[in-house]
Amino acid sequence: MAEAIWSVGKVAKRCGIKVSTLHFYEQQGLIHSWRNAGNQRRYKPEVLRRISVIKAAQKVGVSLDEIKRAFESLPNNRTPTVEDWQQLSKNWQQMLDGRIAYLQKRKRSF
Structure with a gap:
């Protein structure tokens, strides 16, 4: 695994x-590593x-x-491409819009 060159500390810091x-x-x-x-x-x-996708999604309320x-839906569980991100974020936006609409309806009943 010559390509797997980033240490845990380096990834965490970055x-x-x-x-x-x-x-x-x-x-x-959600992520994978190899042992040297x-x-x-x-x-x-x-x-x-x-990790950037994970952090961005979590910030807006998408669960792990x-x-x-979403990651598993990608071919060969690959890292999301720009096009994948566009589709994932669109799907998550629809889900979050649904949650907001539900909360707004519930708010009126209180």
């Missing part, structure tokens, strides 16, 4: 998250894009389960 968050994302199946000869985790550079299902 993405502005804790190492424990990376481990959690990996446990949840010294048994240290290594990541391919595209993990940065996956919803993000995982």
Whole structure:
């Protein structure tokens, strides 16, 4: 895995998250790593894009389960492309618009 060159610390620093968050994302199946000869985790550079999508989606209220299902819907569980992001964000927008409409209806009943 010559391409998997990013260490846990380097990815965490670059993405502005804790190492424990990376481990959690990996446990949840959102990102993947490989072990080098010294048994240290290594990541391919595209993990940065996956984490960016995760962070952006979470900021607007998309759950990790919803993000995982979206990633799994991509061919070969690939890292989202620009076109994939456009479709994912469109789907999430529709879902979030539905949630907002529901909350607005419930607000009127209180």
